[in-house]
Amino acid sequence: MPEPLAPALARVRAELLDRERLVRAVAAGRRRGGSPRWRRADLRWVELRDAWSLQVVTYDERQAYTRNVDAAAAPAAVDALLEEPYGNWHVDTHGRTLQLRVTKRGDAQLHEGPSTAAPPERPEPSRTVPGFGTHDRVKPHLLAPHDPLFAAMGAGADKRRQVDAFLRMLQPVAHRLAGGPLRVADLGCGNAYLSFAAFRLLHADAGRDVELVGVDLRAVARERNAELAGRLGWADQVRFVAGDISTVELQPTPQLVLALHACDTATDAALARAVRWQSPVVIAAPCCHHDLQVQLRAAAPPAPYALLTRHATLRERFADTLTDALRAALLRLAGYRVDVIEFVASRHTPRNVALRAVYTGHAPDPAVAEGYRELCAAWGVRPALEGLLGDAVPVADSSPAGPRG
Ligand SMILES: C[S@@+](CC[C@H](N)C(=O)[O-])C[C@H]1O[C@@H](n2cnc3c(N)ncnc32)[C@H](O)[C@@H]1O
Known part of the structure; x- marks a missing residue:
């Protein structure tokens, strides 16, 4: 009409x-x-x-x-x-x-x-991978769904979309990662779809010297992924560690930290490690958000917002939003500039929001700290990330008369 x-x-x-x-x-x-x-x-x-x-x-x-x-x-x-x-x-x-x-x-x-930025699966005449210059033509895919790499990894259609969309968030900030070799960590890598795709994009396509490590709790994932890295001829540059994100030792520390759907507080662990490593770029698409859901159930909601959390479905969605808003605030207080991005259509995954953080080193803004404290106090929550960051991020009120939320 x-x-x-x-x-x-x-x-x-x-x-x-x-x-x-x-x-x-x-x-x-x-x-x-x-x-x-x-x-x-x-x-x-x-x-x-x-x-x-x-x-x-x-x-x-x-x-x-x-x-x-x-x-x-x-x-x-x-x-x-x-x-x-x-x-x-x-x-x-x-x-x-x-x-x-x-x-x-x-x-x-x-x-x-x-979005036609992620069109339906169909063969394209040529591979569509631009480099990273600011004058590059934007093409429909960074890693097309029919790319042989996805077949080698055994990634399903939705995962292909998620990975391609995730790479799109990386593209505009990749130039922040100067020097070489570029050190990348994919935390909670699972079957390493994102790890291999990011390596391909940064190394094979953009010509960067890259060392990538994928970390996952599951030893079986490490074995499978290491075997695939060997088959792809990338074993010298792409390695896998079976370990916990919270404690894994990566030396030298990564400049680029990626986390795609690391479960619940594993995303917080990834963000906290990135902050402590002072990684210049962090991109995390969180998964489930049980941490604050549980806390919201236990605390009385502030007036007049009780109806927001009255129903389980709405409480879940609200917990997602609250968690990511507080994560973004903490990253800002840690000196990062943060974008919150709906990176892929929800039909490919309901977990389609990501935080992209680029380190600027700017001093923490007291207004952000105050907003963070007030929001936590109002809802009676303390996000896992705050505990994991500890002294690395100043959320306590340092003004003489100010109450601590
Ligand atoms: C939903 S899967 C996502 C895997 C992969 N990033 C992807 O998008 O296909 C979450 C992965 O995080 C891993 N994981 C969860 N908690 C972890 C932790 N604390 N340390 C390392 N890996 C963890 C799980 O073993 C699982 O493989």
């Missing part, structure tokens, strides 16, 4: 300016009687020198022009493009795609569907 153009463009605008969700957007085609200044425009967010910029690539008939617009100037740059008489906007976000077509009458035809 056609609808008025202005509110439809406002929706596109909101998606373009949502740095945590936008994967890529393209404006192309022309409206009836209109002639856009550029034949086409591509937009995506990139991280440059500690700050996020909106990268705008415009094309005329002969060449492409790339400019990186800082976050403050991004709304004006987006508005200027939205004013151009493009006939189509195609916006890929994590998990869904929004398409706007302008009809002959000048109305909007909006279509929303699953």
Whole structure:
């Protein structure tokens, strides 16, 4: 059904300016009687020198022009493009795609569907793995579902999607990992789908010298994974340890810590280890969140929020949100900049939120510490991560009159 153009463009605008969700957007085609200044425009967010910029690539008939617009100037740059008489906007976000077509009458035809950033499984003409430069073309997959590596690992369709989407979170921050060899740890690696895929992306495709270690409690996983590393010819660079994330000794310590669906507080253990190792980049997609669910059941909810946790299903979802909000706050207090990202469509896994943390070394913000304390005190909880971090993160109130939540 056609609808008025202005509110439809406002929706596109909101998606373009949502740095945590936008994967890529393209404006192309022309409206009836209109002639856009550029034949086409591509937009995506990139991280440059500690700050996020909106990268705008415009094309005329002969060449492409790339400019990186800082976050403050991004709304004006987006508005200027939205004013151009493009006939189509195609916006890929994590998990869904929004398409706007302008009809002959000048109305909007909006279509929303699953993300074409992770399209249905089908062969593609060539392997689609870009490098890490800021001018790379964005392609539908970093590791396509039909890639032989997935078959060698025995990964199912959903796991393939999760892994590809996880790599997408890594791509924009990979340049933070300077020097070589790049040391990577996949904590709670299980069958090491992510470990091998990350190694392939960083080493075989981006040409980095990489040493990767996968850690999992299960000795049987270590044996299977080590055997596969040998078959793939990567045994010298990819190794596996049977051990507990909380205590495993990794020397030298990893620069990049990954954790995909490490159970319950194993995610907290991974985050805490990364903080103590001062790893520059940490990406963790948590799994179940029993820790706070149990605590929420035991404590009286603060007024007027009792209805939020009255029903088990809602209490579970609320515990997920509360846990990840508090984890993000703790990471911020530890000097990390944190993005919370819905990295893959929920039909591939309900555990589709990830924390991506990049170390900046910024001093802890007292307002974040206060917000953290107040939230914990209100709900009567103490997250596992706080205990694991101990003195590494200052959450105690140091002001003379301040109460400790
Ligand atoms: C749900 S699986 C996910 C595996 C893999 N990352 C993936 O996404 O396919 C969670 C894995 O974490 C491992 N795990 C749980 N707690 C752990 C701990 N404290 N130390 C090491 N591994 C742990 C389990 O053995 C299991 O293999």
